[in-house]
Amino acid sequence: MTNFSMDRAAGLNNLVKDGEFKEVGSPEWSFKGETLQSLAVRDFDAGNPHFAASLSGSATQVVGGITASTLYTLSVRTRGSERQSDGQSQNPTGYMEVIGGGLELRFFLRDVHDWKEQKVRFRSVSATESLQITFFAITGKLDFDDVLLAKEEEVIDPDELLKNGFFSEREAYWxxxxxxxxxxxxxxxxxxxxxxxxxxxxxxxxxxxxxxxxxxxxxxxxxxxxxxxxxxxxxxxxxxxxxxxxxxxxxxxxxxxxxxxxxxxxxxxxxxxxxxxxxxxxxxxxxxxxxxxxxxxx
The missing domain is CATH 2.60.120.260 (Galactose-binding domain-like)
Known part of the structure; x- marks a missing residue:
């Protein structure tokens, strides 16, 4: 948990388990490095745990409790540095990804240096009980913390004539x-x-x-x-x-x-x-x- 989080990932009806990466050897997260030079580990910053990744390192969790045709927000705090796990230096880049029930959404992270909240809104598109979320580092080094996936409360406007005017259902109805x-x-x-x-x-x-x-x-x-x-x-x-x-x-x-x-x-x-x-x-x-x-x- 970063100094900025104030336990935000633990509350707010968060569907993600151990979003602060507090648990050692957490069974909720799957850490993976795709090459010998990849980094995918639980790390610490001033005593606060987070997930650190570099060069195709990733963390994945399958999140349950998902309902169909519902608006969600996925947020995470990220921090980047140019020093990669192979000793080379490149601008930190990566992405967060949501897959499940016909949904495939990838939000790229660029020019990330100091701790910053990243957020993506989406709607589940079909009957599914779970979604797979992934945080992936491409170049440089990326730290991830305070992962939150929560359902948004929606107010239906009876006077609205257009459907999906906020494009939360992507191309639907257009x-x-x-x-x-x-x-x-x-x-x-x-x-x-x-x-x-x-x-x-x-x-x-x-x-x-x-x-x-x-x-x-x-x-x-x-x-x-x-x-x-x-x-x-x-x-x-x-x-x-x-x-x-x-x-x-x-x-x-x-x-x-x-x-x-x-x-x-x-x-x-x-x-x-x-x-x-x-x-x-x-x-x-x-x-x-x-x-x-x-x-x-x-």
Whole structure:
């Protein structure tokens, strides 16, 4: 346990056993070194135990008590140093991984030096009673401590029309259109899943609406690229009215944005398509979306 943890890994309804690596020869963890030069050991820092790994060293635990279609948070404190177990020096890199019930999630750790909390949110995708979590060092040396896996309490918004607008269920409910060159995929931004698009890659979802009513699409967006360049866009389309769209400029940071759309007052217009898109190839931009929400305007 690090000096910063204050027994956090032992509480908070933690599903991980011995997340502080206190137990000598713990049967809960499997330490593995894939080569003769690998490091995968229980170590100490000022008397506090933690897991230390280098050069394909890893720690794995199979965690029980998992329920289907449930949102979880996996967090761990990490610290890195350049000195590897073979005596060479490289920037510390590694990853934490979650596998089980059709879920395969890998969150890469880079530029880790002082103790820092790493966190990833995900949803279990099918009926499974357990998940396998792994902490793996690639280059340099990585220390891991205070492992926490806990269920998140969710509040269902009855007014929300979109499904999986936080992308915690990854690609579910959205139709994805990756370009021949470019991306349309789920990306982990500091452990938070979001949608990433480049080179006109896009994703769409259709919802039922009422003719003549106005709807508000709210979202968080980050467009990375040259200053002043045009990034992706959002657009809302229904049968007879055409498209309401908004083009997005480079922000290089997350901002909140929104767009309104009024459904044409015809009985045929009961479906609205919401689309998220990246910029053109020539723009040199990448567009990220998260917290996408569609509601009836009051």
């Amino acid at each position: 139709e994805w259109f990756p370009p021949a060159v470019g991306k349309a995929e789920i990306f982990l931004d500091n452990g938070n899943p979001c949608a990433l698009f480049s080179n006109v890659g896009s994703a769409s979802q259709s919802v039922n609406v009422t003719p003549g009513k106005t709807y508000i699409l709210k979202f968080r967006v980050k467009v990375v690229g040259p200053d002043g360049a045009q990034g992706g866009r959002v657009y809302l389309r229904n049968l007879e009215q055409g498209v309401t769209e908004k083009f997005l400029k480079v922000t290089n940071d997350w901002i909140d944005d929104q767009v309104e759309h009024t459904v044409f007052p015809s009985g045929h217009n009961t479906s609205l398509q919401v689309s998220l898109s990246g910029g053109t190839e020539s723009s040199g931009t990448t567009t990220y979306f998260d917290n996408v929400s569609l509601k009836l305007k009051e």
